[in-house]
Amino acid sequence: GAVVSQHPSWVICKSGTSVKIECRSLDFQATTMFWYRQFPKQSLMLMATSNEGSKATYEQGVEKDKFLINHASLTLSTLTVTSAHPEDSSFYICSAGGDVQAGEQYFGPGTRLTVT
């Protein structure tokens, strides 16, 4: 089956620093990748949709300059949290869309970010 990985699985950083999270589709090409944010015991909130080779589409209320998304290849998308603050602490999950025939969206295992 299709596998999506995320790295790192957890990260602790100091307030004011930036952290990059990688999302990779290991055995398929992902035209589209999605980034979600999940607060404790809450649902997933879509942050942005990224398409390979083009700018990401951000959901309303998500700061583009703070959450930088790059989708440079069909197997890799990155989310960079810039100038992180404690309120950015959350669980970040990516998902990747496979080909049309598959019609499936595959989720990564998530990255827990803690900003101190």
Next chain:
Amino acid sequence: AQSVTQLGSHVSVSEGALVLLRCNYSSSVPPYLFWYVQYPNQGLQLLLKYTTGATLVKGINGFEAEFKKSETSFHLTKPSAHMSDAAEYFCAVSDAANFGNEKLTFGTGTRLTIIP
């Protein structure tokens, strides 16, 4: 706009009892409906999905769900609960046939607890 409502943020059932998790949706077009399971500190795993055709959908781990258009519902059931079913369950909807590459709208989730 689409939306998903999951009734009951917490559901507790005894081991061996029927599991019923409720999901109602709102969509202006024929929906594509999904149930995902999330174990602690992990990503989402697809349990089952409804696209077209048979309204009773069978998924993994003995779960099934029935699409009822007249009730705009897609409730998840399992005849006999196992301890391993304890997890968070999310209902989601997409309005696009190419849902692998379209965003999903998630419900707020239901935490299922199994009582020994």
